[in-house]
Amino acid sequence: xxxxALKKWRAKEPSLGIWSNLPDIHMAxxxxxxxxxxxxxxxxxxxxxxxxxxxxxxxxxxxxxTPIVRVAANQPDQIGKALDAGAQGVIVPMVNTxxxxxxxxxxxxxxxxxxxxxxPMRDAMLEGPGYxxxxxxxxxxxxxxETEEGLRNxxxxxxxxxxxGLFVGPMDxxxxxxxxxxxxxxxxxxAAIANILKACEQNGLASGMFGYNxxxxxxxxxxxxxxxxxxxDISFIRTGALQALSTARGE
Ligand code: 3PY
Ligand code: MG
Numbered sequence: 001x002x003x004x005a006l007k008k009w010r011a012k013e014p015s016l017g018i019w020s021n022l023p024d025i026h027m028a029x030x031x032x033x034x035x036x037x038x039x040x041x042x043x044x045x046x047x048x049x050x051x052x053x054x055x056x057x058x059x060x061x062x063x064x065x066t067p068i069v070r071v072a073a074n075q076p077d078q079i080g081k082a083l084d085a086g087a088q089g090v091i092v093p094m095v096n097t098x099x100x101x102x103x104x105x106x107x108x109x110x111x112x113x114x115x116x117x118x119x120p121m122r123d124a125m126l127e128g129p130g131y132x133x134x135x136x137x138x139x140x141x142x143x144x145x146e147t148e149e150g151l152r153n154x155x156x157x158x159x160x161x162x163x164x165g166l167f168v169g170p171m172d173x174x175x176x177x178x179x180x181x182x183x184x185x186x187x188x189x190x191a192a193i194a195n196i197l198k199a200c201e202q203n204g205l206a207s208g209m210f211g212y213n214x215x216x217x218x219x220x221x222x223x224x225x226x227x228x229x230x231x232x233d234i235s236f237i238r239t240g241a242l243q244a245l246s247t248a249r250g251e
Contacts, residue, residue, distance in 0.1 A: 001123070001131060003088045003138040005038040005066035005227075009165055009206030014221050017068070019210070019232040021045065023052035025059045027233050032065035040068040040229065043082070044093050050081060057086040057122065068140065074100055076107035076115065083108065086122035089140025091167050096149040098156035105162035108141040113162065140164045142208060145196055146172035158199035165206030165226070166196055184216070197224050213239075 008015040015037035020028055023046075032039045041048065041056050048056070053069065060067040069082040070091040079090050092104040106114040113136050123131040141162060145154060146169030158166060170189075174181050177188050200207035209228040211217030213235065217228035231239075 001088065001127060001134050001138045003066055003140055004064055005068065006089060006138060006140040006164060008037060009140065009226055012206065012226050015227040016217060017227065017229045019229045020056065021047055022233050023048035023056060025055055028056045029059040031233065032060045032063050036065050037227070038066040038068050040070055040091060042070045043072045043078070044070050053082065054085050061126070074104050076103070079104065079107035080116055083116070083139060084119055084121045084123060086126070088138065089142060091142045091144060093144045093169065094147060094150070095143035095145065095157060096147055097153050098160050101143050101157045101160040101163055104143050105141050105160060108139050109136045109162060142167045144169050146176060148176040151176060151192055151195070154195060154199050158203040158205055163205060165208055166200055167208040167210065168193065168196060169210055193223070
């Protein structure tokens with residue numbers, strides 16, 4: 001397996017992703033054929049579960065888009081099952097301590113680097129036993145910094161061996177900072193972002209931002225993030241439909 005998104009994250013080449021919240025195979029198939037670097041299926045907040053995921057991941061076969069899964073929680077079984085189903089990396093939410101980060105990394109790596117249990121399903125169906133030879137090197141482990149505790153332990157989290165990148169959940173981060181959700185221009189939010197970017201820089205990690213829209217993705221990349229999401233399937237439909245309605249009404 002060659003993880004094309006991870007290759008860019010390691011090279012610090014900017015990359016953009018799409019967030020998938022709807023369990024629709026055709027939507028996933030269409031979105032990942034738009035030259036987007038990665039697509040993330042969201043099992044934490046998305047309207048999808050594991051059996052949806054097993055149907056969605058095959059839609060991302062044979063394309064240059066890298067399939068990533070945000071797991072619902074930092075649980076080794078959830079991480080292992082997402083990877084066995086064909087995810088090439090995971091985004092792990094609410095990582096608050098170095099111990100949390102070590103747990104996430106360990107679940108992503110086969111021994112001796114970690115404790116991932118061996119049972120690749122789609123991985124083995126598509127690649128055969130060769131998958132095992134490359135998995136530890138090619139599976140991406142991204143941990144989310146999005147709480148007050150995570151910020152406090154930022155440097156220890158960023159120093160955990162095997163973490164490939166830090167990913168910011170901006171809404172939860174606002175709550176963690178005691179700010180109203182969406183306070184992305186508040187100086188306290190900007191200071192937290194600067195610290196996260198610095199921790200990535202110092203530890204050679206990729207830095208990622210959950211962008212709620214294209215503007216937020218573009219400004220994140222301009223401000224030094226290596227990668228960002230440009231929006232969700234739901235947001236694209238909602239924005240497009242509202243715009244069409246408004247135009248058709250002559251507003
Ligand atoms: C956040 O903004 O906290 C996220 O995790 C985005 O889903
Ligand atoms: Mg969050």
